[in-house]
Amino acid sequence: MSTPATNPQEILALLESWVTRGWLRELDLALVRFLKTEVPAMDPVLMLATALVSHQLGRGHVCLDLDNLLSDPCTALSLPSGQNEPSARKEIQHISVLLADWKASGWLTQQTELISKDERNTPLVLAGPRLYLRRYWRYERQVEAAIYQRLTSSQQIVSQLPEIEFKDKLNALFPPSGTTYTQTDWQKIACALAARSAFSIITGGPGTGKTTTVVRLLALLQSIALIQHPECLLKICLAAPTGKAAARLKESITGAIDKLPAFIQDDTTLKTSIPSNVTTLHRLLGSRPDSRLFRHDARHPLPLDVLVIDEGSMIDLEMMAAVLLALPPHARLVILGDKDQLASVEAGSVLGALCHRAQQGHFQPETAQWVETATGEKIDPVLLDTNGLPLDQHIVMLRTNWRFDAASGIGQLARAVNTADSETIRTIWMQGYDDLFRHNLPDLEDSRLATILLGQSGEKDTPQGIAGYLGIIKAERPPLDAEKVAFDAWAHQVLQSHGRFQLLCALRNGPFGVSGMNQHIEALLARHQLIKPGSIWYEGRPVLVTRNDYALGLMNGDIGIALSYPTPNRTTGKLEWGIRVAFARGNGSGGIHWVLPSRLLSIETVFALTVHKSQGSEFEHCALLLPPELNPVLTRELIYTGITRGKRWLSIICTGNSNIIDQAVSRTVQRSGGLFAGSS
Numbered sequence: 001m002s003t004p005a006t007n008p009q010e011i012l013a014l015l016e017s018w019v020t021r022g023w024l025r026e027l028d029l030a031l032v033r034f035l036k037t038e039v040p041a042m043d044p045v046l047m048l049a050t051a052l053v054s055h056q057l058g059r060g061h062v063c064l065d066l067d068n069l070l071s072d073p074c075t076a077l078s079l080p081s082g083q084n085e086p087s088a089r090k091e092i093q094h095i096s097v098l099l100a101d102w103k104a105s106g107w108l109t110q111q112t113e114l115i116s117k118d119e120r121n122t123p124l125v126l127a128g129p130r131l132y133l134r135r136y137w138r139y140e141r142q143v144e145a146a147i148y149q150r151l152t153s154s155q156q157i158v159s160q161l162p163e164i165e166f167k168d169k170l171n172a173l174f175p176p177s178g179t180t181y182t183q184t185d186w187q188k189i190a191c192a193l194a195a196r197s198a199f200s201i202i203t204g205g206p207g208t209g210k211t212t213t214v215v216r217l218l219a220l221l222q223s224i225a226l227i228q229h230p231e232c233l234l235k236i237c238l239a240a241p242t243g244k245a246a247a248r249l250k251e252s253i254t255g256a257i258d259k260l261p262a263f264i265q266d267d268t269t270l271k272t273s274i275p276s277n278v279t280t281l282h283r284l285l286g287s288r289p290d291s292r293l294f295r296h297d298a299r300h301p302l303p304l305d306v307l308v309i310d311e312g313s314m315i316d317l318e319m320m321a322a323v324l325l326a327l328p329p330h331a332r333l334v335i336l337g338d339k340d341q342l343a344s345v346e347a348g349s350v351l352g353a354l355c356h357r358a359q360q361g362h363f364q365p366e367t368a369q370w371v372e373t374a375t376g377e378k379i380d381p382v383l384l385d386t387n388g389l390p391l392d393q394h395i396v397m398l399r400t401n402w403r404f405d406a407a408s409g410i411g412q413l414a415r416a417v418n419t420a421d422s423e424t425i426r427t428i429w430m431q432g433y434d435d436l437f438r439h440n441l442p443d444l445e446d447s448r449l450a451t452i453l454l455g456q457s458g459e460k461d462t463p464q465g466i467a468g469y470l471g472i473i474k475a476e477r478p479p480l481d482a483e484k485v486a487f488d489a490w491a492h493q494v495l496q497s498h499g500r501f502q503l504l505c506a507l508r509n510g511p512f513g514v515s516g517m518n519q520h521i522e523a524l525l526a527r528h529q530l531i532k533p534g535s536i537w538y539e540g541r542p543v544l545v546t547r548n549d550y551a552l553g554l555m556n557g558d559i560g561i562a563l564s565y566p567t568p569n570r571t572t573g574k575l576e577w578g579i580r581v582a583f584a585r586g587n588g589s590g591g592i593h594w595v596l597p598s599r600l601l602s603i604e605t606v607f608a609l610t611v612h613k614s615q616g617s618e619f620e621h622c623a624l625l626l627p628p629e630l631n632p633v634l635t636r637e638l639i640y641t642g643i644t645r646g647k648r649w650l651s652i653i654c655t656g657n658s659n660i661i662d663q664a665v666s667r668t669v670q671r672s673g674g675l676f677a678g679s680s
């Protein structure tokens with residue numbers, strides 16, 4: 001097919017019309033205009049492709065995969081609105097007509113100021129069918145090179161492990177269960193492989209024991225360090241991509257340390273050498289305001305021997321590159337995460353790309369032999385592969401769920417969704433489970449929605465709703481002249497209660513999205529006289545921080561609640577009620593940070609939260625609201641991530657289309673990128 005004649009004006013007009021329709025961002029068009037000004041002879045088709053690369057970046061894709069685009073442009077671009085209308089479809093198809101002959105377009109030979117294969121400093125890079133903005137192509141190459149280097153340097157680490165002590169300590173940390181239970185102990189294998197590696201990943205669904213494993217790994221490494229260099233224990237740091245995820249990891253690490261075997265509990269030096277403080281990656285690397293650069297980099301490496309990062313699925317490509325750059329070569333990097341969760345909001349599905357072979361293992365026979373000698377565990381032959389890649393030898397998938405037993409509907413549903421097993425999903429709903437509720441509502445005015453959202457107040461051991469924390473605000477508010485500690489204790493109780501329930505929406509905009517549901521809930525609560533939303537800042541308003549604010553010490557993802565707080569009157573100096581927003585201090589001390597609302601620059605109301613932003617959080621009761629119509633964001637990963645946010649109860653609310661789950665789980669997120677694409 002030959003490319004239809006076109007000229008730059010036509011392309012600019014086309015792109016402008018897409019910006020007007022909300023298909024493209026202003027930014028996408030601005031990039032094209034900038035490059036066209038720099039290089040007036042820019043090929044019109046390359047102008048179109050450049051706008052699409054930028055569009056894809058905004059949707060989390062590191063590059064534009066031209067082959068994917070040409071085979072199914074509607075899905076590849078998932079333009080946000082109108083793609084189901086025949087006229088819109090036709091227009092999107094027009095893109096593939098324009099780009100059909102990109103291979104014959106001679107970009108690499110005729111547009112040399114703009115595009116190259118790799119080595120030159122052009123703004124665009126073409127690698128096979130993948131078109132990149134150079135910065136992202138460079139991040140991918142940096143990440144690959146740094147990981148390869150770590151895989152290679154692992155040889156040195158193995159040679160430093162004292163064999164006998166290593167086995168002894170490992171067996172003490174993972175004693176045989178004493179039952180006839182003969183399943184492979186993947187936690188022990190993961191621990192052993194991570195101990196011998198400068199780069200490892202432990203992946204698994206919620207409750208599969210990742211935290212438990214990593215705490216035992218740290219105990220193992222420190223106990224060996226104590227034997228080898230008693231004066232010089234390892235410098236270990238725990239980190240997570242967001243403040244919320246960091247707070248949750250701190251809680252579960254503390255719990256896991258308390259469950260370590262007696263020989264560690266009795267050894268104070270050893271026990272205290274395992275840290276429980278968790279920082280965010282931004283803090284760890286030392287963010288600088290208004291800069292993409294961090295204080296720690298290759299020239300100023302982190303002073304660490306071991307870095308553990310939890311919630312690995314939330315690490316984007318740029319952050320991964322920064323972490324690897326700042327990590328000294330001798331340090332071990334251990335990443336924990338659930339490969340099946342949604343990827344980071346920012347570009348790059350790093351964990352998903354690194355772990356896409358983890359289910360099948362691909363362990364080389366030499367790895368299996370080493371594992372058997374070191375741990376006594378045999379790897380199932382179906383997971384062996386003589387052609388296994390070096391990276392495969394450093395990734396372990398945990399396969400037993402220790403949190404959700406067979407009686408748990410949430411656990412069963414998560415598994416069925418993950419394997420897109422519609423039959424089992426149906427059986428689960430028919431069978432009925434105490435922790436699972438499903439509501440098919442004709443519309444949002446149905447009175448059952450109010451009951452779910454408010455919660456079954458007064459009854460113990462039933463799923464909480466929003467009324468829970470609002471009730472505590474009223475019932476437990478200290479008097480105006482109470483001490484600050486009383487206000488701190490009150491706010492702490494309110495925040496804890498708030499964290500027990502969360503409504504999640506698949507969408508951001510529209511009546512079934514976060515924006516619509518925030519309004520819907522505000523009106524509902526006002527009708528029930530649970531809030532008085534006379535102004536923007538009313539008592540009980542929950543807010544989500546949407547941008548790191550280093551001056552205030554607040555991180556993207558932190559949740560605070562507006563509460564009444566004693567405030568001196570400006571003229572009389574007498575105390576009166578004002579509004580402050582209470583945030584839990586990120587250090588897990590139970591302290592409260594009271595912030596003046598006017599100082600909060602990037603926040604939004606959070607009666608409802610998108611599933612994307614809920615990553616890294618868990619709630620006792622999670623309600624997942626699905627829209628009536630299929631939408632590009634509704635995928636298996638989104639449903640799985642939403643379901644697994646519920647710890648004790650899960651309510652799924654369908655609004656007019658009871659088949660939406662089946663339809664959504666049959667579609668998976670296809671993130672374009674070339675990380676390790678050449679080696680798998």
Ligand SMILES: Nc1ncnc2c1ncn2[C@@H]1O[C@H](COP(=O)(O)OP(=O)(O)OP(=O)(O)O)[C@@H](O)[C@H]1O
Nearest residue numbers: 204205206207208209210211212213252259402403
């Ligand atoms: N081998 C085991 N035997 C018995 N219980 C275990 C084992 N491993 C973990 N557990 C328990 O299972 C629960 C979940 O473990 P853990 O917190 O380590 O999982 P996780 O994968 O980190 O979960 P999440 O992803 O939700 O943070 C904990 O209560 C833990 O004590």
